[in-house]
Amino acid sequence: AQSVTQLGSHVSVSEGALVLLRCNYSSSVPPYLFWYVQYPNQGLQLLLKYTTGATLVKGINGFEAEFKKSETSFHLTKPSAHMSDAAEYFCAVIYGSSNTGKLIFGQGTTLQVKP
């Protein structure tokens, strides 16, 4: 079955440290790839997406992600964490075999930022 795996349900970093959140998908056909962020009691907000073109994509709030087809990965990074980055992060994919736009989400990673 098509799935998305996020390694690590909780990640803790110090303020100013590198953030790395991992995401792998299961498909031989590259899907459309997304990272969403969810703050407490809020809906999901798009951080960045990969559809076609350049494999390194930049998003809001200094986040970026690189699509690596050979590794079926789309890891999210940020060079320097801020306290305001503390939230839950979801990797999601749309498999392009149909045009439903149905998102398949990973289980999420909670990012904690320590002062």
Next chain:
Amino acid sequence: DTGVSQNPRHKITKRGQNVTFRCDPISEHNRLYWYRQTLGQGPEFLTYFQNEAQLEKSRLLSDRFSAERPKGSFSTLEIQRTEQGDSAMYLCASTPSSGWNTEAFFGQGTRLTVV
């Protein structure tokens, strides 16, 4: 337009009661999606509409669940004879048909608690 709106934000109901949630999408978006998110998990797809037509339903959507989108505007999700396992956050999202693979705009969700 302030985005996708969901009402109510919270609903507590007794087991066996029926509940109905409402979603108002972004006005020019003709696709509308429902997802369910349980604690510690990513959202799971339930169903989606293009205009007033319901085009796909997940097997998660048992016969106690029904969704409508009359006139292709707002949508309602009804759960009949609620069970404790229905307790979750119900999220609505919308996209334009032409942008189904670009960004889904999410509402803040309706949190259902069945007691």
